[in-house]
Amino acid sequence: LKIDRSFVIGMLESEDSYKIVKAIMSLASNLSMATIAEGVEELAQAERLKALGCDIAQGYYFARPMTADIAENLIKNGDPKGRIKAC
Secondary structure, eight states, rough: EEOOOOHHHTTTTOOHHHHHHHHHHHHHHHHOOEEEEEEOHHHHHHHHHHTOSSSOSSSSOOOOOOHHHHHHHHHHHHTTTTTOOOO
């Protein structure tokens, strides 16, 4: 299940957004589905999502939009910042 960026962005400041993220993750777990959070822009967001057990995250914290060649190179050779990990 996809966690919309509006909830990811708000989950550090808004208890309601945080509860929605937790609810989506609980629903995904109960349905044996993976979760993907979009719009991760800060380390604190990535850490909170990881602590909650989020499967995959995407956003500017990890990388800006890039060409297919650059993405392929990152997957093959790894990310020097250690933020991107191939599945």
